[in-house]
Amino acid sequence: MRKLTFELAADDKRDIVKRTYKFALRIIQIANKLPNSSFTYPIRDQLIRSGTSVGSNAEEASAGFSRSDFIFKMSVASKEAREANYWLRLVRDSEIAKTKELEEEINNAVTESNELKKILTSIVKTSKERKY
Numbered sequence: 001m002r003k004l005t006f007e008l009a010a011d012d013k014r015d016i017v018k019r020t021y022k023f024a025l026r027i028i029q030i031a032n033k034l035p036n037s038s039f040t041y042p043i044r045d046q047l048i049r050s051g052t053s054v055g056s057n058a059e060e061a062s063a064g065f066s067r068s069d070f071i072f073k074m075s076v077a078s079k080e081a082r083e084a085n086y087w088l089r090l091v092r093d094s095e096i097a098k099t100k101e102l103e104e105e106i107n108n109a110v111t112e113s114n115e116l117k118k119i120l121t122s123i124v125k126t127s128k129e130r131k132y
Contacts, residue, residue, distance in 0.1 A: 016119060017062055020055035020077065023116060026109050027051030027084065030091075033102050040096055043087060050083035054116060071127045078120035085113035 028051075031044045054077050061073035088110045097103045 016058050016123065017055070019119075020058040020116065023084075023109070023112055024052040024055040026105070026112065030088075030102070030105055030109060033105075034091065034096060035098065043091060043096070047084065047087040047091065050080045050087060051113075053077070053080040054084060054120075058120070067127065067130075071124055074120055074124050074127065078117060078124055081113055081116040081120055085110060085117060088113060 027047060031048050031051075034040050034044050057073045057077035057080060061070050061077065064070035064073060088106055091097055092103060092106045092110065097106055
């Protein structure tokens with residue numbers, strides 16, 4: 001299996017759909033490396049759901065029917081980025097991540113989720129201001 005890279009090219013940083021897609025890939029890779037147990041299953045499930053939902057909502061927003069639809073879907077993406085950030089921090093701080101490599105991957109994903117939260121919140125705020 002090829003090693004996935006999550007380095008963002010210059011155009012990826014400015015394209016929220018590409019960026020959130022790469023974030024979803026990162027989340028899947030992290031979740032796949034978490035230990036298998038009845039204890040970690042619900043956490044992994046929530047992490048995958050929220051982490052991949054960021055990108056799916058941004059993708060949907062890009063084809064929104066109206067400005068209101070766009071704002072709504074970007075708002076959902078922003079909320080999901082916040083939730084993914086929560087689950088990532090929970091995994092990191094509860095020491096479920098057993099290796100330094102995985103801990104570093106999680107820290108990088110936390111940083112990216114923080115940036116996505118800011119970007120998506122800004123998109124929503126700017127879109128709301130332009131709407132009225």
